[in-house]
Amino acid sequence: MLCYWGAQVRDGFGLVQPDNVKHGNSGIRSVCPKLAVQDMSAGRSFSGFIRDGKVWVLRMRSEEYDRDGKLKQLQLQKDRTRLMVCGGDGMVILSDTGKVLTTDKPTVDKPIVCRPVDGLVNRQVIQIACGDHHSMALTNDGQLFVWGENSHGQLGLKKDHPPSLSAQHVQSLSGIPVAQISAGGDHSFVLSLSGVVFGWGKNSAGQLGLGDTTDRHIPTIVNSLHRKKTMSISCGGEHTATLSKGGAVFTFGSGSFGQLGHNSFEDEHHPRVVAELWGSKVSQVTCGRHHTLALVASSKLIYSFGCGLQGQLGNGEMINKSVPFPVDLPTECNDEYMIEKVIAGENHSFALFFKESGNESKPNPSRGILTLDDRMIDQWSENKAWRVVKKEINKVFSSAASLNGSFLKTSCDEHYQTSAEHCGLDFDLIKTSFTQLSKNEKAISEVVKVVEQTLLPSLNENPTGVESLRVYLLLPELIRRLHKKQRPVLTEALASKLLQLNSDARKVLEMYWSKLPDDWLKGLVKLFRHASANLIGRVAANDVNWDIMARLTFVQIIQMIYQVCRSANRNITKSNFIINEVNDLLDVLETTNDDVNKNWQWFNLTGQIQAVMAQRDYYNAILKNLASLPCVFNLEAKCSYMKNRVWQGSFQLILRRTALLEDSFSQLRRATSQHLREFWLSVFYTEDMRKTDVNKRDFFYNVFEELCAPESQLFMYNDKQTMSWFPTKLRVEKEKYFLFGILCGLAFNNNSVVHLPFPLALFKKLLNVKPCLEDLIELDPGLGKSLRCILDYSDGVEDMYMYFTIEWDGTVVELDPAEPGKEVTKYNRTEFVDKYVDYILNKSVEEVFEEFKKGFFKACDKCIVEMFEPEELRGVLVGNEEYDWDILKQNTTYEGSFYAEHPTIISFWEVFDELTPNEKKAFLLFLTGFEKVPILGMSAVKMRVRPPISFTQDHLPEALTCHALLDLPVYQNKETLKAKLIEAVNHKRGFWEE
Numbered sequence: 001m002l003c004y005w006g007a008q009v010r011d012g013f014g015l016v017q018p019d020n021v022k023h024g025n026s027g028i029r030s031v032c033p034k035l036a037v038q039d040m041s042a043g044r045s046f047s048g049f050i051r052d053g054k055v056w057v058l059r060m061r062s063e064e065y066d067r068d069g070k071l072k073q074l075q076l077q078k079d080r081t082r083l084m085v086c087g088g089d090g091m092v093i094l095s096d097t098g099k100v101l102t103t104d105k106p107t108v109d110k111p112i113v114c115r116p117v118d119g120l121v122n123r124q125v126i127q128i129a130c131g132d133h134h135s136m137a138l139t140n141d142g143q144l145f146v147w148g149e150n151s152h153g154q155l156g157l158k159k160d161h162p163p164s165l166s167a168q169h170v171q172s173l174s175g176i177p178v179a180q181i182s183a184g185g186d187h188s189f190v191l192s193l194s195g196v197v198f199g200w201g202k203n204s205a206g207q208l209g210l211g212d213t214t215d216r217h218i219p220t221i222v223n224s225l226h227r228k229k230t231m232s233i234s235c236g237g238e239h240t241a242t243l244s245k246g247g248a249v250f251t252f253g254s255g256s257f258g259q260l261g262h263n264s265f266e267d268e269h270h271p272r273v274v275a276e277l278w279g280s281k282v283s284q285v286t287c288g289r290h291h292t293l294a295l296v297a298s299s300k301l302i303y304s305f306g307c308g309l310q311g312q313l314g315n316g317e318m319i320n321k322s323v324p325f326p327v328d329l330p331t332e333c334n335d336e337y338m339i340e341k342v343i344a345g346e347n348h349s350f351a352l353f354f355k356e357s358g359n360e361s362k363p364n365p366s367r368g369i370l371t372l373d374d375r376m377i378d379q380w381s382e383n384k385a386w387r388v389v390k391k392e393i394n395k396v397f398s399s400a401a402s403l404n405g406s407f408l409k410t411s412c413d414e415h416y417q418t419s420a421e422h423c424g425l426d427f428d429l430i431k432t433s434f435t436q437l438s439k440n441e442k443a444i445s446e447v448v449k450v451v452e453q454t455l456l457p458s459l460n461e462n463p464t465g466v467e468s469l470r471v472y473l474l475l476p477e478l479i480r481r482l483h484k485k486q487r488p489v490l491t492e493a494l495a496s497k498l499l500q501l502n503s504d505a506r507k508v509l510e511m512y513w514s515k516l517p518d519d520w521l522k523g524l525v526k527l528f529r530h531a532s533a534n535l536i537g538r539v540a541a542n543d544v545n546w547d548i549m550a551r552l553t554f555v556q557i558i559q560m561i562y563q564v565c566r567s568a569n570r571n572i573t574k575s576n577f578i579i580n581e582v583n584d585l586l587d588v589l590e591t592t593n594d595d596v597n598k599n600w601q602w603f604n605l606t607g608q609i610q611a612v613m614a615q616r617d618y619y620n621a622i623l624k625n626l627a628s629l630p631c632v633f634n635l636e637a638k639c640s641y642m643k644n645r646v647w648q649g650s651f652q653l654i655l656r657r658t659a660l661l662e663d664s665f666s667q668l669r670r671a672t673s674q675h676l677r678e679f680w681l682s683v684f685y686t687e688d689m690r691k692t693d694v695n696k697r698d699f700f701y702n703v704f705e706e707l708c709a710p711e712s713q714l715f716m717y718n719d720k721q722t723m724s725w726f727p728t729k730l731r732v733e734k735e736k737y738f739l740f741g742i743l744c745g746l747a748f749n750n751n752s753v754v755h756l757p758f759p760l761a762l763f764k765k766l767l768n769v770k771p772c773l774e775d776l777i778e779l780d781p782g783l784g785k786s787l788r789c790i791l792d793y794s795d796g797v798e799d800m801y802m803y804f805t806i807e808w809d810g811t812v813v814e815l816d817p818a819e820p821g822k823e824v825t826k827y828n829r830t831e832f833v834d835k836y837v838d839y840i841l842n843k844s845v846e847e848v849f850e851e852f853k854k855g856f857f858k859a860c861d862k863c864i865v866e867m868f869e870p871e872e873l874r875g876v877l878v879g880n881e882e883y884d885w886d887i888l889k890q891n892t893t894y895e896g897s898f899y900a901e902h903p904t905i906i907s908f909w910e911v912f913d914e915l916t917p918n919e920k921k922a923f924l925l926f927l928t929g930f931e932k933v934p935i936l937g938m939s940a941v942k943m944r945v946r947p948p949i950s951f952t953q954d955h956l957p958e959a960l961t962c963h964a965l966l967d968l969p970v971y972q973n974k975e976t977l978k979a980k981l982i983e984a985v986n987h988k989r990g991f992w993e994e
Contacts, residue, residue, distance in 0.1 A: 001337055002037050003030045003329065006312035006348035013047065013058050014071030026316035026328035037352065042345025043086030043130065044289070045105070046112075053080030055093055057112055060346070074114060076101065086345075087183065088132030092117075098124035100137055100167075119167030120145060126367040131183035131235070137167060138181050142369040142401025144170040144190065152186045153217030154201030161217070173198065173219055174460055175468030177405025178369060184235025184287070190219065192467055193368075193405045194418040195230040197222040197242065205238045206269030207253030213269065219464055224271045225250065229416045236287030236344070242271065245413065247281035249274040249294055257290040258322030259306030265322055276324045277303060288312065288344030294324060295342045295351075302327040302342055302351060310347045327351075372396045372406040374429075377436050380443045393446045398454040404470040407433065420466055420508045423473060427517055430477055438481040448486050451475070456493045461500040469509050472498060473516075476524050491531045495553035498560075506560075513561055514568035525561055525576050528554045532632065533579045539622060540584040552622075555579075555629045562631035579632040582623075586640045589619040593644060620646060630867035638867050639876070639936055642751060651679035653699070656686050660703050665739050676742065676859040681750045697929025697961050700747050704754040707740055714740065716809060723779050724757050726845035726852070728809040737848050741855025744877065749860045753879040753930035761841045763870040763877075766853060771841040773833060779841075787833045790824070797826055804832060808840055815839060872935065879932030885912070885920060887938040895946035898968075905945065907974040911981060919985065926985045929961035956984040 002015070005028045011018040015033040022030045039050045042060075049056045055076065059069030079095035090103040093114060101114040120137060123145075127138040134148030134155060145167035146155040155161060156170045173190060176198070180191040187201035187208060198219040199208040206213055209222045229245035239253030239260060250271040251260040258265055261274040277294055280303075284295040291306030291313060303324035304313040311318060314327035329351070337353035344350075370392070380389050396402045408415035409426040418424035438444050455471075463469060472494075479490050501509065513521065532554040562577050564570075596603070596612060603609040623641060626632065633641065651671065655663040668676075683695040708724060710717055713731040715724035726737070747754045756762075761775035773791075777784030790797055802824040804815040815835040816822050824832045857865070868876060889909060898905055915923065925931045927943060934940045944965045948955065951969040957980060958967040971977040 001030055001032045001353040002040070003028055003351040003353065004348060005029065005314040005327075006345070007310040009047075009060070009348065010058065010068040010071075013049070015049065015056075022330065024328070024330040026314055027311045028314050028328060028330060030330055039083065039341070040343060040350060040352065041084055041086040041091070042343055042348050042350060043091065044088045044132070044346045046086045046091050046103075047345065047348070048084045048086055048091055050081050050084055053082075053096070055081050055084055057091070059112075072112070074112060076114060083128060085128055085130040087130030087135065088185070090130075092128045092130050092135050092137070094125055094128045094137075098126065098140070100125050100128060102135065117147060117167050118165065119147070119169075126369065127181050129181045129183040129188075131188065132185045132237075134183060134186070134188070136181045136183050136188060138178055138369070140367070140370045141395050141399035142174075142176070142178055142405065143399070144173050144178060144181065146170055146188070149186075152202035152215045154183075154186045154188050156188055156200040156217070156219050159217040170219065171460065172462075172464045173401075174458065175400040175404055175463050175471065176465050177371070177401050177467060180232055182233045182235045184240065185237040185289075187235060187238075187240070189233045189235055189240065191230055191233050191242075192465065193408060194415045194424050194467060195225075195228065195245075196418065196465055196467060197225045197230055197233065198465065199240070202238070205254035205256075205267045207235075207238050207240050209240060209252040209269070209271045211269050221465060222271065226419065227417055228271075229413060232285065234285055234287040234292075234344075236292065237289040239287060239292070241285045241287050241292055243282060243285045245416070247277075247279075247283065247296075249277050249282050249285050251292065254290075255322070257307035258320045259287070259290050259292050261292060261305040261322065261324050263323045265320075274324065284342055286342050286344045288349065289346045291344060291349070293327075293342045293344045293349055295339055297339055300329075300339055302329065302339065304349065307347075312344075312347050312349050314349060369405055370395050370399075370402050372403065372433070374433060374436075377433055381436065381440050386442070389443065390446055393443060394450050394454075397447050397450040398458070400455065400459060400468065400471045403455075403474055404467050407474070418467060421511055421515070423470055423512045423515075424467070425470055425473060427520060430474060434478050434481050437478075444482065445486075447478070448482060448490065451478075452490055452493060456490070456497055459497050461497075461505075462502050463505050466508050469505060469512065472501075472509055473512060476527050477520065480523055480527050487527075488531055488534070491527060492551060492553060495528065495531075495557045498557055499553055510560065510564045513564045514570065518571065521561075521565070521570060522572060522576060525558065525572065528557045528561070529577065529579060529632075532558060533581045536579060536585055536626075537581040539619075540581060540588050542588075552625055555626060555632055559629040559631050574631070577631040578634045580634070582626060582633055582637045583640070585619065585623060585626075586637055586644060589616070589623060590640070590644050592616045592619060593646075616646075627867055628863055633867060635872055635875075636936060638872070639751075641867070642864065642876075647680040648674075648678040649680070650682045651675045652682045652684060654684045654686060655699065660699065661706060664699070664703060664743070665736075668739055668742050671742075673858050676746060677749065677861055681746055694929070694961050696750065697752060700743075700750075700752045700754050701925075701929060701931075703743060704747075704756065707743070708755055708757055718780050719782070722757065723759055725759070725761075725779055725840075726848045728811055728844040730848065734848065734851055737851040738855040741852040741857075742859045743855075744852075745856040745859025748856075748865065748873075748877055751876075753932055753934060754877060755931065756878050758874075760870055760874060763873040765841075765849060766856060767866060767868070767870055767873065769870055771837065773837050776837050776840060787836060790829050791833055793829075795826075797824055797829055800824070802832070804835065806836060806839070808844060811844075813839060813844075875935030879930055879934055880937075882933055882937060883917075883920065883924075884933075884938045888941055888943060891939060891941065892943040892945060895944055897947055898945055904947075904968065904970050904977070907971075907977050908945070908968060908981075911974060911978040914978070915982075919982065922985045923981075927959045927961065927966060928964050956980050958984070 012021040012031050016031045020031065024030065035051045037049050037051055041048050045060055047058045047060060055074045056071050057074055058071045061068050079097050079099060081093055082096045083094040085092050089105040093101040100117045100120045102117050103112055103114055124140040125137045126140045129136040131154060134146060137145045147164050147167045149163045150161050153159065155168065157168055177193040178190050179193045182189045184207065187199065190198045199222055200216040200219050203213055203215050208216060209224055210220060225242060230242050231245050232243045234241050236259060239251060241249060241251045243249055250273050252268045252271045255262065255265055255267050260268055261276060262268065262272060280296050281298060282294045283297040286293050291304060294303040304327050305321045305324045307320050309318055313321055315325050316328060337355055339351055340354050341352040376392060407426050407430045408424055415424035475494050479487055535551060558577055565572050592615060596616060603612050627641060653664055653667055681696055683699045685695055706712065707714060710721065714736060716727045717724050759775050759778040761771035764771050773784060773787060804822040804824065806813050806815060814820050894900060894905060921931060928941060941964055945968055947970055948967045953971060955969045959965065971980065
């Protein structure tokens with residue numbers, strides 16, 4: 001049964017004879033045609049009815065045509081009609097096979113002519129929508145097409161895009177899993193499967209719900225409807241209504257006729273719930289030109305509001321209503337029928353009823369896009385009807401929208417919570433499904449082909465909406481389950497697409513990564529690390545083409561994930577990211593450098609020098625690229641990279657031993673960044689002018705001992721004088737901190753371990769890592785532990801009478817200047833401690849530290865420094881105190897006439913074992929020029945021992961520190977050896993003589 005009410009129209013629409021039309025109260029009429037109405041639509045120019053799969057159309061009266069036309073059946077092709085929608089100018093028809101036909105603007109003297117829509121041929125359309133002057137179509141693979149006028153941007157293509165008679169693809173929505181489309185007067189809406197609402201087009205009355213009246217030319221998310229569990233949308237002439245899962249109705253836009261139902265005739269620019277319908281469990285809402293209908297199917301009630309001047313509200317009054325009011329339906333409607341659908345037209349309203357027995361044809365529900373699910377995968381696994389299976393695979397895996405709409409976490413409606421923090425996917429379901437799919441070799445091979453050739457090339461680097469990013473979570477899990485031979489190409493293509501994403505999309509994806517289950521996150525790292533390791537290993541084996549630089553995308557992804565894990569404090573160790581093949585590449589570079597240095601003349605004579613130098617530059621370029629992605633380097637590789645850099649020449653300091661600071665500062669002031677960073681430091685003393693690394697290590701040892709001594713007044717010290725920090729009040733020229741920074745940078749650049757008694761906070765600040773309370777505890781244990789007690793105190797801290805006022809370095813400071821004298825309470829104690837730490841380690845020393853930092857990075861490349869973690873950077877500059885003397889002995893080699901069992905060597909180690917701990921440290925300084933152990937541990941100290949070419953019993957042992965080479969005379973007895981060794985270590989320390 002069909003009920004209708006509103007403006008005057010041909011009695012019964014021609015569906016039945018006029019005397020078979022039943023007239024009820026309030027102008028509501030009903031008809032029960034023999035050939036039942038399956039579905040219908042009403043627009044400004046036409047009303048259309050689907051009966052037995054065929055379309056019947058009635059031309060509506062208008063200003064140009066003062067009476068209704070006759071109901072006529074459209075002569076279409078043999079396909080049955082599934083859906084038909086009427087708009088302002090015409091109508092759009094959808095057949096059961098997915099074909100789309102449209103009519104031109106009607107004229108009085110011409111028959112209705114239908115034509116196929118250009119651009120939709122061979123596309124499987126599942127939904128259609130029609131506005132005043134534009135139309136929309138959704139295909140089963142989730143692609144949205146539009147055509148018609150674009151005066152207000154209603155096509156959603158771009159600003160000033162011309163009107164089009166052929167269907168145009170809205171590419172910005174290509175990755176969105178669309179659930180429904182809707183077209184209004186000159187505006188358009190799309191609803192995603194997770195309830196995200198996109199609107200565009202005319203916005204003169206706020207009908208887009210964006211809080212303003214500015215037209216939009218591209219799809220824009222209606223943030224006000226976020227997480228409202230929107231189930232459907234309907235667009236009117238200049239207003240819009242949405243329906244949430246719980247039955248709540250939101251309206252916005254023009255309210256001049258009361259069509260928003262807010263007991264007002266004002267416009268609304270934001271979605272606002274229709275309070276009068278709250279709790280009614282509305283099951284459908286539909287908008288006409290200036291009125292709205294809401295169906296509560298469970299109660300067999302229809303509510304109407306808005307323009308009623310032509311009776312379209314069905315309440316017996318020809319007035320406008322601004323609040324919902326029940327439609328006065330015929331009594332038999334409640335007794336025998338269920339309301340299946342309500343339709344609001346230009347000035348009419350309709351309701352389709354079907355008997356509860358279900359014997360009559362009911363409206364076809366709107367179909368959804370094709371998505372991947374267990375049922376489909378199970379069917380594929382049966383290996384039946386391969387042609388059908390292949391077609392489905394191509395449909396699903398060529399469409400980002402289809403994949404993004406698959407595997408939603410529907411339990412507790414979690415997918416409706418989709419946001420920049422929540423992806424809405426069911427990870428267990430994905431895992432199970434892809435595991436099952438990977439067992440079917442024929443199907444998975446087809447999937448690989450489709451993903452590589454169609455899906456990945458189609459991905460949009462500027463996606464609209466976060467749902468578009470789900471595909472980047474799905475594909476790695478799919479690739480992980482492929483055979484090893486199938487992975488590399490897809491992994492590389494995926495990495496490339498990830499890096500092409502705009503910054504906003506990448507941030508959202510990184511947020512999704514940060515919340516992945518542990519096994520997924522580790523699997524993601526493993527996928528890209530294996531691909532990277534394989535590629536770098538092939539480079540080291542000289543087994544790849546020279547386009548390697550463009551193919552290191554895997555490593556960039558690993559670095560992105562590493563940063564995510566660090567920021568989110570994920571339980572995934574650094575070892576998961578390290579690529580040991582980088583060490584192989586460094587070994588190749590070191591070998592190449594050695595070959596160039598040792599065989600330069602031979603390469604030059606044989607004409608091979610250009611090829612060898614090109615190969616060296618090639619490896620250097622690759623490593624330089626990798627160095628910007630330091631998470632893949634282990635500590636040994638980082639140090640090796642620093643050691644094997646190619647230097648442009650030598651930067652010389654000519655100094656007097658009696659005026660190290662004065663002379664070095666004078667020359668460093670004039671030095672350029674290029675000389676400091678790219679040239680190897682050479683130190684000459686005016687006393688002998690010999691070029692030797694001994695001089696350089698002597699220089700660093702002495703200059704840092706002098707600068708970091710309390711007498712220098714450069715720094716403040718803790719109570720035990722073991723740790724220093726920058727002062728809040730300058731006692732020396734500010735420039736000295738800049739020069740001190742240059743010296744630290746030079747030491748780093750030249751692989752020199754120096755005396756730098758600073759807490760880890762210094763190295764964190766150089767790497768832009770925020771210092772914490774633990775760093776303050778290291779600097780000042782007493783103060784730091786007191787602050788820790790404040791945080792850990794179980795009771796309130798009010799009785800301690802503490803305030804946000806502190807004294808540091810003789811200065812009283814308000815930690816919260818906006819509220820002087822603020823008391824510390826149990827509620828703000830964390831804020832108090834944070835501000836305390838921040839003041840001491842950051843704010844109080846900001847000016848001085850920035851001078852130091854500026855000098856430090858003048859002398860060394862920031863990108864190389866940033867390869868290291870704060871702990872590692874401190875280790876490189878300061879070394880450590882893990883003195884394992886057994887390792888030193890094991891790593892020692894012997895030259896000349898010496899060997900392990902030589903009597904002098906046996907005596908030497910006996911003497912060494914008898915030394916005190918401080919004497920052993922002094923020996924290390926004597927041997928290497930460093931007091932502490934290098935960051936790589938004692939195994940990095942490879943001592944070589946040889947007898948001098950000529951010597952007497954009066955000669956002292958000598959050390960060439962740059963090579964850890966000990967010249968040990970053959971003494972007559974152990975006692976002489978011990979005395980001479982201690983004298984050498986304690987007196988000259990071996991620095992000034994080779």
